[in-house]
Amino acid sequence: MNLTNIFESTDFVHASGTKEELQVAEFLKGQCEELGVTAKIEAFRVAMGNIEESHLFADGKEIPCKAFNCCGSGVVEGELYYMPGTDPVSVAGAKDKIVLLDTQGIGFFGYQDLMKAGAKGIIFQYGNVHFPNTDIDQRDLREAVVGEERKVLCAMIHSSQAVELVKNKVKNIRLEVFQKEYDGQSHNVVAELPGKRDEFIVLTAHYDTTSLSHGAYDNMSGCAGLLGIMEQLKGKELNYGLRLVFCGSEERGLLGSKAYVRDHKEELEKIVLNINLDMIGTYLGKFIACVSAEDKLVHYISYMAAETGFPVEAKSGVYSSDSTPFADGGVPALSFARISSPNVTPIHCRYDVKEVMSMEQLQRDIDFLVKFTQHFANAVVCPVAREIPEKIKKELDEYLFRKRKEQ
Incomplete structure (x- = not known):
């Protein structure tokens, strides 16, 4: 398997629900088949929005913006309210205002609080005022964030404009958004190496990108890791089979892994462990494991x-990646990653490209992951207890917006 070819063949933006994302899914399916492993593509629904027009006027002067997909259409006008914090005192001042936040997005409880306070719209900011480019990321107003609340118009501006x-x-902001919202599709790619037992291990890595990124580090590197494990363990006698899932739409709230867990609910009892790979193989950075299972695995x-x-x-906790839906489904799960400084290998931006990757380090990471996976695949009985500790359940409740995070 040619690691460099994997990155060269996917060296373009391939965001959730786009034809480019499907193109990469088909490429990964083809890579599995070149290794002699049958793979299939499973589709799932994603909410999509086609922005036809968006304008943001500040005291009558238009400034560049990108409206959020799926935030609705229309025109909203109101007084600007800069709100650096989401504490109750700050939120109380949002009534009938267009709120400017310091963040690139918002969680469930933050959005619910703003809606209950009567905010008329939300402006987010992206970028670095010291960088030469003025990129603005394209985001979406997620269904999981809106919940039962109303939608309001949302837009992203560059941080330099936020400062201005x-x-x-x-004083006054006017936001105009016109878009067509529709049900689109994203896809998971599923391949399997058989084992003697009826139970199996699921390995995951997401392949989608954000709207500006080519996603070499985040996370074609993890997909290369899955293919590397597949290459080294195919044809070997395994006690526990391996199911390898390349997940779509992770960047929009773990949608691919959530869809897999939902659509394969009847099989969850047969999964003894989930091993997730999300960002490996960079020149710099430490290798970490975040375990959503018993401490013995740490x-x-x-x-x-x-x-x-x-x-x-190694540490215990909940990782913001595709291991989380499995842990929430009762499957012991963990994520591996090589965490590099964002000043060296930034993600979710134009700088996440193949040049940040080290093929030598990636191969070393893969070799370790093969050993780890093989240990568990050849266990007489998987030693990891099939129970999620209470402290992990609490973190899952907070991460998945079922409970507010304790301050």
Whole structure:
């Protein structure tokens, strides 16, 4: 398998629900088949929006913006309210205002609070005022965030423009958005290596990108990891089979892994472990494992790191990636990643391209992951308890917006 070819063949934006995302899904299916492993593509629904027109006027002067997909259509006008915090005192001032936040997005409870306070619209900001480019990311107003509340118009502006709005004490904002919303499709690619037992291990990695990124680090690197594991373990006798799932639409709220867990609910009892790969193989950065399972697995990974001479920082918790829906479904899960500084390998922007990747480090990461996977695939009985600790359940409730995070 040619690792470099994987990155060269996917060196373009392939965001959720687009024809480019499907193109990469078909490429990954083809890569599996070249390795002699049958793969299939499973479709699932994603909410999509086609922005026809969007304008943002600050005291009558138009400034560049990108409206959020799926935030509705129409025109809203009101007083600008810069709100750097989401505390109750700050939120109380949002009534009948167009709210400017310091963030690129908003969580469920933050959105619910703003709607209950009577906010008329929301402006987010993206970018770095010191960078030469003035990119604005394309985001969506997620169904999971809106819940049962009303939709309001939302738009992203560049951070340099946000500074100007505040510096110039802009009073009035007018936001115009016109779009067509529709049900689109995203896809998971599913391949399998058989085992002796009826139970199996699921390995996951997402392949979609954000609207500006080519997604080499985040996360074609994880997909290359899955293909590397497949290449080294295909044809070997395994006690537990391996099901490899390349997930679509992770960047829009883990939609691919959520769809897989939902659509394969009857099989969850047969999954003994989920191993997720999200961002590996960079020149710099430490290798980490985040375990949403019993603490014994954290210790096991630390011991294996010492045994193999491959440093891993292992901890328990909930990781913001495709391991989370599996853990929420009762499957012991963990994510591996090589975390590099955002000043070296930034994600969700134009700088996430193949040049940030080290093929040598990626191969070393894959070799460790093969050893780890093979240990569990050949276990007489999977040693990881099939129970999610209470502290992890609490974190899952907070991450998935079922409970507010304790301050």
